[in-house]
Amino acid sequence: MPYILSFVALLLLAFAGNRWIRNQLAKEDPVERRKGLIQAALILVFVIIVLLTVTGRLHWIGALIAASIPAVKYLLSIALRLLPFFGSRFKPSQTQSNPAPTDSGKMTHADALKVLGLSEGADKDAIIEAHRQLMQKVHPDRGGSDDLAARINQAKDVLLG
Numbered sequence: 001m002p003y004i005l006s007f008v009a010l011l012l013l014a015f016a017g018n019r020w021i022r023n024q025l026a027k028e029d030p031v032e033r034r035k036g037l038i039q040a041a042l043i044l045v046f047v048i049i050v051l052l053t054v055t056g057r058l059h060w061i062g063a064l065i066a067a068s069i070p071a072v073k074y075l076l077s078i079a080l081r082l083l084p085f086f087g088s089r090f091k092p093s094q095t096q097s098n099p100a101p102t103d104s105g106k107m108t109h110a111d112a113l114k115v116l117g118l119s120e121g122a123d124k125d126a127i128i129e130a131h132r133q134l135m136q137k138v139h140p141d142r143g144g145s146d147d148l149a150a151r152i153n154q155a156k157d158v159l160l161g
Contacts, residue, residue: 017044042070112155124160131156 017040024036049066052058113120116130134152138144 013047107151107154107158109158112158115151115155116159118159122159127156127159 021037021040024033024040027033027036046067049058049063053060053063107115113122116122116127116134118126118130122130131152135149136142138148138152140146140149
């Protein structure tokens with residue numbers, strides 16, 4: 001009797017799965033269709049793992065490892081999205097691309113224009129905007145260099161002062 005009930009339950013499950021897969025294949029959008037087929041494959045793998053575990057053909061630790069694969073995939077996608085954030089923490093300082101300070105330590109007007117990437121005759125708004133954009137890129141709180149931030153601030157002070 002239990003075998004008959006199990007067979008009927010499997011038959012109903014197979015029928016429902018068949019209808020669901022046909023519904024997924026009938027979708028017009030290929031992205032939605034692919035998403036549905038991947039979902040169907042994952043459900044099928046899950047059902048097979050559960051059946052193998054229940055019948056004693058798969059150890060429960062193996063089932064636990066197999067069940068953790070989707071969680072690892074999800075966590076990996078989050079980690080990859082956060083990777084640029086962590087990468088910015090380990091960037092080398094960008095001081096090599098900027099002009100060297102003069103011997104006296106004071107910045108000239110030409111050096112200040114070079115640091116901010118401006119041309120001669122830049123107005124106050126252009127200086128402030130160039131300073132703001134550079135500081136967003138190289139601020140020490142975002143992994144930038146303290147020296148470079150100080151040079152950018154000094155360049156702004158020279159041009160506005």
